[in-house]
Amino acid sequence: MFKGLEEICEVYKIESYAYDETPTPVRPKPADFVVVKPKNTLEVSKILKFANERKIPVFIRGSGTGLSGGCVPTRKGIVISTERMREIEIDIANRVAICQAGVTLDELSRSAEKHGLSFPPRPGAENATVGGMIATNAGGVRALKFGVMRNYVLGIEAVLPNGTILNLGGKTLKNSSGYSLLHLITGSEGTLAVITKATIRLLPPMKEMAMLAIPFRSTEDALNFAIDTSMHVTPMAMEFLEKRAVEIGEKVSGKRWVSREGSAHILAIFEQEKEAELASEIAFNHQAIDVFLASPREQRDLLELRGKIYVGLKDKIIEILDVCIPPAKISEYLRISEKIAEKYGIELITYGHLGDGNLHQHPLLYDGWEKTYQKFKKELLKLAVEFGGVISGEHGIGVIKRNEFREFYPEQFRLMLEIKKLFDPNFILNPDRIF
Ligand SMILES: Cc1cc2nc3c(=O)[nH]c(=O)nc-3n(C[C@H](O)[C@H](O)[C@H](O)COP(=O)(O)OP(=O)(O)OC[C@H]3O[C@@H](n4cnc5c(N)ncnc54)[C@H](O)[C@@H]3O)c2cc1C
Structure with a gap:
């Protein structure tokens, strides 16, 4: 479908990647798409450069457990699946996990436990990926005491639509060094950059419950x-x-x-x-x-x-x-x-x-x-x-709440759109999400 893409990586047709877990009545309609499964950051960078030069829409898929239609390819384009990006390393002395974006919640929790540490957040789908959880700022049942994904992301490696690799934050618990682009990308639902790696804070083991x-x-x-x-x-x-x-x-x-x-x-x-x-x-x-x-x-x-x-x-x-x-x-x-x-x-x-x-x-x-x-x-x-609440506490705006988002938060929407243009001037990354 996109001549030259197969020279960068293998290209697949996978019909089930047209959907996520969003209930059928409101789930967005998929368009024609191909799937690529990069193994590392460099491959992601090459794919994005290829797509950006040709203005081809790119959709990012973790495990597809999202509930807002976030990874559904709504335009003819390329789906980047992070399923092969599964490397994880635990740095015990600094109490962090360094994960590739496709590491699942289950893999992260088990690895932490194996090293005498814990990753407390518990969004409901064990196969959700680190990339997906960061992109949606996932929460879950333990958010009340232990916070949401944002509270655990210390560092992010992400690739901009033009292929530039960004490194934000690191292994430190504090960071007051300029605007926090790290936290801007967290919760951005794949509209600004593709998260390829993350440094995740771990805590001591959980107590008896x-x-x-x-x-x-x-x-x-x-x-x-x-x-x-x-x-x-x-x-x-x-x-x-x-x-x-x-x-x-x-x-x-x-x-x-x-x-x-x-x-x-x-x-x-x-x-x-x-x-x-x-x-x-x-x-x-x-x-x-x-x-x-x-x-x-x-x-x-x-x-x-x-x-x-x-x-x-x-x-x-x-x-x-x-x-x-x-x-x-x-x-x-x-x-x-x-x-x-x-x-x-x-x-x-x-x-x-x-x-x-x-x-x-x-x-x-x-x-x-x-x-x-x-x-x-x-x-x-x-x-x-x-009532002073928000329209999404953890699932994100995705495709299915963007009309309400635009109407209820016009100033926020305007500023976000300017930021989007800065990161992604050709609007190739996850189009139809949020905006
Ligand atoms: C049974 C069930 C229970 C759930 N319970 C909870 C819960 O308790 N709390 C909660 O918060 N959510 C919950 N969810 C929703 C879902 O699991 C989360 O939204 C999760 O974070 C999605 O992860 P994923 O890897 O499946 O992402 P996907 O569904 O694949 O993608 C979600 C969004 O993230 C973007 N994205 C994915 N990977 C990347 C990346 N590497 N870089 C940039 N953008 C990316 C996608 O483009 C999309 O916009 C539940 C879902 C199910 C089915």
């Missing part, structure tokens, strides 16, 4: 428990699951939740048992129906149940929404968003990272959704912004 599963009669009680608990202790995770989400997780995983009662459930994880004991007392102060301390085996089962909810929902939903709301406003946001959903006759299933306000709301498919859904979505995302 204590897990509580707590059913509540109302969402209000569950939310008040979460807010009250956070005044005394920071849990590793504070997950909210509405009853229907629990039922779906049970069905897919074959594991049982702790109680048949209650409409709102909490799965809370603490580093120490005494923190869990304190949280139990707080839970009863907020009318918890009961509090269950999970054994190690039950912990695995409950995590599996939580992890499988998306699998059960995937084919029934239009989209997975990803707003992040200031904690004290979550209750009011949920109440009003239910009213908006009712107005449109839409059923929402909600679960997510309650502790940090990052809620995943799942509108179920309905007849004629094509006519009204976008209007509903805009109203809901606008509500999140009015």
